[in-house]
Amino acid sequence: MMSDREKFLNRIRTQINQDFLPEATSEPPAPPSRFRPKMTLSDRIKAFKRELEALSGYVYTPNNKDEILSLILKILHHHQADYILAWEEAYLELSWLPAALQKDGFVIETGYLVDDPFSRQAQLAHLDTIQVGITGARAALSDSGTLVLGHGPGRGRLASSLPPIHIALLTPQKIYPSLSAFLEADPTAVTESSNLVFIAGPSRTADIEMTLSMGVHGPGEVHVIILPH
Amino acid sequence: MSIQPITFYERVEDALKNSQLHEALHISTSRLISGRRKAMAELSDSEALRDHARRIRAYTLAHLDHYLAQFADTVEQLGGQVYWAETAEEAARYVVELAQKRGVQSVVKSKSMVSEELLINHRLERAGVRVVETDLGEYIIQLANDKPSHIIAPAIHKDRHEIAALFREKLQATPEDLATVPKMTALARRTLRSDFLRADMGISGVNFGVAETGTICLVTNEGNGRLTTTLPRIHVALMGMERLVPTIDDLEVMIQLLARSASGQKMSVYTNLITGPRRNHPDSGQGEMDGPDELHVVLVDNGRTRLLGSDLAEMLYCIRCGACLNNCPVYLQIGGHAYGSVYSGPMGAVVTPGLFGLDPWSELPHASSLCGACQEVCPVHINIPRMLLRLREQGVRLGQAPSWLKWGLRLYRWAALHPFLFRLGSRISQWMTRRWAENGWIKKLPGPLSAWTDHREFPAFAEKSFRQRWQEERGSKYKK
Numbered sequence: 241m242m243s244d245r246e247k248f249l250n251r252i253r254t255q256i257n258q259d260f261l262p263e264a265t266s267e268p269p270a271p272p273s274r275f276r277p278k279m280t281l282s283d284r285i286k287a288f289k290r291e292l293e294a295l296s297g298y299v300y301t302p303n304n305k306d307e308i309l310s311l312i313l314k315i316l317h318h319h320q321a322d323y324i325l326a327w328e329e330a331y332l333e334l335s336w337l338p339a340a341l342q343k344d345g346f347v348i349e350t351g352y353l354v355d356d357p358f359s360r361q362a363q364l365a366h367l368d369t370i371q372v373g374i375t376g377a378r379a380a381l382s383d384s385g386t387l388v389l390g391h392g393p394g395r396g397r398l399a400s401s402l403p404p405i406h407i408a409l410l411t412p413q414k415i416y417p418s419l420s421a422f423l424e425a426d427p428t429a430v431t432e433s434s435n436l437v438f439i440a441g442p443s444r445t446a447d448i449e450m451t452l453s454m455g456v457h458g459p460g461e462v463h464v465i466i467l468p469h
Numbered sequence: 470m471s472i473q474p475i476t477f478y479e480r481v482e483d484a485l486k487n488s489q490l491h492e493a494l495h496i497s498t499s500r501l502i503s504g505r506r507k508a509m510a511e512l513s514d515s516e517a518l519r520d521h522a523r524r525i526r527a528y529t530l531a532h533l534d535h536y537l538a539q540f541a542d543t544v545e546q547l548g549g550q551v552y553w554a555e556t557a558e559e560a561a562r563y564v565v566e567l568a569q570k571r572g573v574q575s576v577v578k579s580k581s582m583v584s585e586e587l588l589i590n591h592r593l594e595r596a597g598v599r600v601v602e603t604d605l606g607e608y609i610i611q612l613a614n615d616k617p618s619h620i621i622a623p624a625i626h627k628d629r630h631e632i633a634a635l636f637r638e639k640l641q642a643t644p645e646d647l648a649t650v651p652k653m654t655a656l657a658r659r660t661l662r663s664d665f666l667r668a669d670m671g672i673s674g675v676n677f678g679v680a681e682t683g684t685i686c687l688v689t690n691e692g693n694g695r696l697t698t699t700l701p702r703i704h705v706a707l708m709g710m711e712r713l714v715p716t717i718d719d720l721e722v723m724i725q726l727l728a729r730s731a732s733g734q735k736m737s738v739y740t741n742l743i744t745g746p747r748r749n750h751p752d753s754g755q756g757e758m759d760g761p762d763e764l765h766v767v768l769v770d771n772g773r774t775r776l777l778g779s780d781l782a783e784m785l786y787c788i789r790c791g792a793c794l795n796n797c798p799v800y801l802q803i804g805g806h807a808y809g810s811v812y813s814g815p816m817g818a819v820v821t822p823g824l825f826g827l828d829p830w831s832e833l834p835h836a837s838s839l840c841g842a843c844q845e846v847c848p849v850h851i852n853i854p855r856m857l858l859r860l861r862e863q864g865v866r867l868g869q870a871p872s873w874l875k876w877g878l879r880l881y882r883w884a885a886l887h888p889f890l891f892r893l894g895s896r897i898s899q900w901m902t903r904r905w906a907e908n909g910w911i912k913k914l915p916g917p918l919s920a921w922t923d924h925r926e927f928p929a930f931a932e933k934s935f936r937q938r939w940q941e942e943r944g945s946k947y948k949k
Contacts, residue, residue, distance in 0.1 A: 245541065248553040248770065252534045252710075255778030264531030268715060269524035271722070272517040291735070353759045364666045364700070384735035392748075396758030401695045419736070420721050430717055431682050434547075434748050434760050435699075438740040443692040445654060446732075447606035447622065449629050450497045453654035456605055457661070458692025458739065 274420060284382040284415040285466060291385030295441030296454060297462040308465060309340055312374075312407060315463055316346065319371045319405055323347045326374040328394035333376050333409040333467055351396040373399035373459070377410045378429060378436075380464070383418045386440040387464065392433035400439065406459035412469045477809060477832040484803040485924060490626050494804055497625045498795040504733020505792055505846065512729070522726050523849040525719045526786035529711075530777065536680040536715050537768065543683030547745025549764035557771045561587040564672070564705055565596050567765060571703060573598055573669040577661075579689060579697040580604035581674025582620055582789060583707045583769055585811035586824075589672065600672075601664040603693035605657055612639045618805030618813065621731050621791040626804050629653070661693075671697035671761065675708035676789075677723055678766075681716045682744055685766070688727060690738040698743055704761035706743075710768050711777075711785040723788060726848040730790035772824035781823045781856050786849045787816055793843035793853060799836050808833060815843035819856045827860060831869045834860035873917060895934050902929040 242250070258264065279287070289299040302308045316324070326348050329335045338348050351367055354360050375395070379388040387408050391397050400406050416422040419438070423429070430436050443458030454460040475483075484490060509515045529536055541551040554560035564587075568576065576598055578584065590600045590611070602611040606623040610616065612635050617623030624632070629650060636642040636653060646656045673694060677686040685706050687694045698704050714720050728734045747760035776785055794800045794814030805813035810821035810830065818837060822830040834857045837843075843853040864870065884890040905911045906929035914922045921927055933941075 244553040244555075245538075245551075248555065248710075248768070249534045249538060251555075251770070251774045252537070252777065255774045256531060256533065257778055257782070258531065260778070260780050260782040261527050261531045263524060264527040265524065269521065269528050271718065272514065272521050275513045295738075351758055361667070368662065368666055381736070386736050391760075392757055393755035394758070397695065397699045398759050401692055401699060419724065420718075423717060423721055430679075430684055430742055431744055434743065434745050434757060436742045436744075437695065438736060438742075440734070440736040440738050440740075442738070443690070444738055445605045445691045446500075447604070447609065447624055448632055448650045448653060449493070450500050450622075451629075451650040453651040456654050456658055456691045456693075457603065457696055 276421065277417060279382070279417050281412060281415075281469070284417060285412055287382040287417075288380055288385060288415050289466075291382065292441060292462070292464060293385075295385050297385060297441045297464060299464050299466065301466045301468075303468055305334075305336075308334065308467070309337075311465060312337070312341070313344065315405065315407060316341075316372055321346070321371040321405075323349060323370045324372050324374055325349050325351050325367060325370045325396075325399045325403055327376055327396070327399055331376050331395045332374070333411050337374070337409075350394070351398045351402075353396075353398075367398060367402055370403050372405040372407060373401075373403040374407045374409070375399045377408045377414065377464075379414045379416055379422050379426060380410055381417070381419055381422060381438070382415050384440055386419075386438050387462075388422060388429070389437050389439060390429055390433060391435040391437070397435055397437070400437070401458050404455055404459055405461045405463070406439075406442075407463045407465065410464055410466050412466050415466075477807070477836075480807040480809060481803050481836075484807045487804075489628065490804050491802070493626055493628050494801055497619075497622060498801060501622075501732065501791075501795045505730055505795070506733075508729035508733040508735060511735070512725070518722060518725060519848055519850060522722050522788075523786065525714060525722060526788075526849050529713055529715060529719075530782065530785055532715075533711070533713065533777070536713050537710060539715075540678050540680040540683060540713060541766075541768070543680070544745065544764070544766050547683050547764075548748070549683070549745050549766055552765060552767045553770075554767055555770050557587045557769065560707065560767050560769045560771070561589050561592045563765075563767060564589060564707075565592050565598075567703070567705070568593060568598050568670060569596060571669065573703070575599040575601070575664065575668050576670045576672055577601050577603050577665055577668040577693075577697050577701065578607070578672045579674070579687070579694040580607050580623070581672070581707055582811060583674055583709045583771075584672060585617065586769070586771055587707065589707070601661065601668075603661050603665065603691075603697060604689070605654065605691060608657060608661065609635065612636075616806065617811065619791060619794055620789055620812065620814075620816075626806065665696045665700050668697075668701045670703040670705060671699075671701040672705045672707065673697050675706050675712050675766075676727065677720055678708055678713045679715075679717055679720050680713060684717070684720075685743045686720055686724070687741045687743065688724070688737045688739065689741070690732070690734075692739055695739055695741055698741065698761065699759055702761055703763045703765070704743075704746070705765045705767060707767050707769060710770050710773050727788050727790055730788075730792045730846070730848040772826075776823045779823070780859060781819060783851055784816070784819045784823055784853075784856060786851050787820070788848060789816075790848055792846040792848065796842040796846045798838060798840060798842070803836065808836065815853045815857070816851075819853055819860065822860055827863055827867065831860075831864045831867070834858075834864065892936070895930075895936070899930045899932075899934060902927070903932075905929075
């Protein structure tokens with residue numbers, strides 16, 4: 241007995257006809273040489289900021305720890321947040337941040353989803369009330385204002401997808417000029433965990449008369465804090 | 470496939486009279502067209518990239534058995550399950566049985582064209598499972614009990630007043646909820662959020678599968694794709710078997726072109742790369758925070774192998790960006806519903822008869838003026854006009870040409886082979902058309918010819934025929 245898989249693949253094998261795919265090569269096609277502008281660090285920061293702001297994202301370049309903290313507190317107060325859904329401190333570019341926020345009275349959740357179905361329902365109902373998520377960033381792409389978030393232990397997907405406000409901390413050296421440059425520099429990013437996501441600005445839809453609305457499912461506000469280098 | 474109560478030509482008639490549809494399509498497509506043009510122009514090497522993408526698609530299809538096997542092996546090594554479905558029924562049955570086995574009560578879905586082929590919503594609902602579409606456009610379509618009319622903007626045919634009325638009726642929306650489009654969007658977010666939180670299963674499509682890593686790439690702007698593949702315990706990814714690229718580098722090329730061609734964005738808001746289900750990372754002694762415990766990839770053939778083995782194989786290069794719809798003068802006049810299939814526009818006019826058979830869909834290849842705009846804007850330069858002609862030819866071979874056309878062409882052939890008759894015929898039609906024309910255009914032709922003038926004018930023949938001019942020109946040259 242042939243398995244479904246063998247039957248499926250056999251059907252394909254017998255149908256593939258080079259005559260109908262005249263351009264198909266026997267070896268993988270070689271990529272064309274791509275134009276890669278040489279960019280300094282400050283060029284990349286500037287370009288990233290310009291692109292993300294064009295998508296209605298917010299980009300900050302604070303100079304020191306105090307400025308960073310007051311910036312984050314301002315966003316939290318503005319949204320009257322009391323709980324925060326955040327990555328664990330080991331994965332945040334600022335390991336002092338969770339403790340500092342806790343000292344100011346904020347409660348930090350990491351969003352580790354539990355197994356038991358009943359507790360999970362209650363857990364999700366609670367996480368859904370949280371206004372602000374804080375994450376690090378594995379990288380960013382300056383040509384499109386894109387954040388790259390790698391998930392894994394201590395770094396959940398929900399912090400950047402469930403709350404209406406997303407704050408990301410970004411080390412400037414991790415800003416790459418393009419997606420292809422990032423993939424070349426960080427080849428294991430895709431396979432290291434079950435999820436890698438590229439985020440270009442706040443959640444948006446234009447499904448009603450092509451009128452832009454923000455925050456339809458994901459965060460309607462994206463704040464990126466570029467750390468001092 | 471969907472059974473249409475009325476014929477293609479009746480649907481077209483209705484659409485041509487629907488001025489609200491034309492207005493809605495005009496607003497939406499003109500933005501999509503200019504956005505695409507601008508985004509492609511920003512690429513310094515867009516032509517080289519498009520050519521490369523085309524070569525990747527051709528190469529992948531020529532080695533599809535190899536890369537599908539590699540993809541499936543990798544997904545399974547990561548702990549995912551792969552189901553091979555020859556037909557839409559097999560695929561749907563697998564999903565329904567899985568839902569029943571796991572006691573699934575409610576499902577959230579992110580937009581997927583292949584799921585429309587499976588009629589999966591209908592089949593799950595019949596099994597007592599609640600299904601909620603979460604892409605805003607698809608949600609509107611579901612509430613209205615309608616069908617998508619565009620592959621990337623499913624509710625493109627509806628204006629805000631229709632949608633407001635729908636929200637009032639189905640969601641008990643208050644006037645405050647409906648005051649602006651962002652407020653309507655916020656209402657949809659609140660309503661759909663509760664569905665996300667309680668869903669037991671998430672169903673998504675697949676924009677691209679990557680063979681070397683077993684990765685599923687899912688692109689959305691709203692973020693519903695992320696929630697669909699993160700919150701429920703079970704993720705089912707429905708994947709047309711041709712949606713595959715060999716490597717991550719190939720994926721990068723496709724991502725660049727898809728977002729720019731579809732909506733004029735440099736990157737879609739969320740380009741989500743899913744590589745297996747939620748993992749335990751034993752070395753760190755800690756598991757991943759969230760994500761589905763189970764991942765099922767359903768590979769769907771449903772007629773694609775037949776396409777692969779035909780001279781329509783090139784249609785499988787398609788990356789479903791929708792640019793050919795937006796740029797098609799016929800689509801703009803008749804909208805997506807007139808096509809009667811889940812795939813509309815130029816790509817739909819080839820994909821639909823290609824996947825589901827020419828016999829029930831023989832009119833679709835005629836829904837084109839063969840102007841070539843589709844081929845020009847296609848990110849992988851698919852020669853759609855060639856395939857439309859090929860399908861028309863096959864239709865004639867199947868005996869689908871009306872008898873008046875066959876006899877008319879026979880008559881023409883006979884006349885054209887006799888110079889005297891041809892000259893006489895062209896003189897008569899010259900004289901007749903000029904007699905009927907006003908300012909060079911005929912508003913109404915008699916008898917069966919009125920089929921042409923019902924919706925458009927017919928040009929009067931030129932004062933002098935080509936033959937007449939040729940003789941005069943040649944004569945004057947000899948005189949010199």
